[in-house]
Amino acid sequence: MAIETINPYTNKSVKKFDELSDAALENKIAQAEKAFGTWKTTPVKSRAELLHKVAALMLKKKEQLAGLITLEMGKLIAQSVGEIELSASIFEYYAKNAEKFLADKPLEVEEGSAFIRYSPIGIVLGVEPWNYPFYQIARIAAPNIAAGNVIVIKHASSVPQCAQAIQELFDEAGATAGIYTNLFISSKKVAGLAADTRIKGLSLTGSEEAGASLAEASGKNLKKSVLELGGSDPFIVLEDADLEKAVAMAVEGRMGNMGQACTAAKRIIVVEEIADTFLEKFKQQITGLKVGDPADKTTQVGPLSSEGAAQHLDEQVQKSIKEGATLVMGGKRIDREGAFYEPSILTDLKPGMTAYHEELFGPVASFYRVKNEEEAIKLANDSPFGLGGAVFSKNIDRAKKIADQIDTGMVYINEPTTSQPDLPFGGTKRSGYGRELSGLGIEEFVNKKLIRVSGK
Known part of the structure; x- marks a missing residue:
């Protein structure tokens, strides 16, 4: 696989990078192992100083870094700035x-007495995706470097300039070589790294297929892994919800990042007494959005991350329509240069249809009418995925009871699934396992060592 920047706004190649040779890769891993020998005993305060410096540099250079995100995967520039922040x-x-x-x-x-001591374990390998090229790295790098581990990253091959920029941030912040290491390698090299005894933990954010492959490799080598995979998040709107707010949040939750988020509001589930009104308002808000250059601050609809992504999404939509789904709006490529796809709505979806079961990674909303909250819960859980979800109701106790019955790792009430540092992030079922962020995120790759003092 080529390690290459292809601007999805033009579908033109911008820059290519050479893959590391086997010898260069070996040197990188050896360097990381050496760095761990010192970093594991470095006081936490000193580790924290490095993270402070990285954060400060990110903010200082946020416009430049955001521009790289927009260039490489097409994110609207305001959203790219938000990702850096x-x-x-x-x-x-x-x-x-x-x-x-x-x-x-x-x-x-x-x-007697006893306590748990949290000790670093060594080199942690992260295999990360293109859709949030800085945020995904922050989720694994910040807690593990703070814990005393060192990080090696195989980033998505389509965002090499972002990958390089993150390495440069650590270098400029004064990180010892090996504490954070970017690896320009193909996916084929991951299994070999998983078998390397110097690698102690593996984390992946990506597709089910990639997650299954990494889980197999980590299991075969008896190593801890954390997986954050796909999602088909339910977005439940009850009859007592604030309708205007729910519609606005549905637009934000489904169309943000051009729908290319594991936690996007992919399945909008609305009780029948307000379903028609909701659908009409939702349709109005995504009709006529300005299409254009994602680097232009006035653009509202940018390209998908790649031509391949746009083609795959179109195939899923067309297949679903042939299977009996109703196209409310959109449903085709935008006739212009670049990896563009129209904001779209599908409804009348039934079990067996492509859009009912598969994750649609783009600006296509699946809309469902249900009779009541019981049907909403049943439909929400009728998915192989279990990442996030949302419930909209003015009755918070009612919403909490529904949230308790949804089989996902996260449920948000009266807002779409989002992310912030102090909230744990992760899923269940085929959406993966383990948690990132919050206090839970720093505990995934540490040895929780028992130290016991006898009382006899």
């Missing part, structure tokens, strides 16, 4: 809270 906040969060999270945890015992 969120990423910086994650580094800041762990810089400020690492000491608290890693403090010894006393245990209540009948005699």
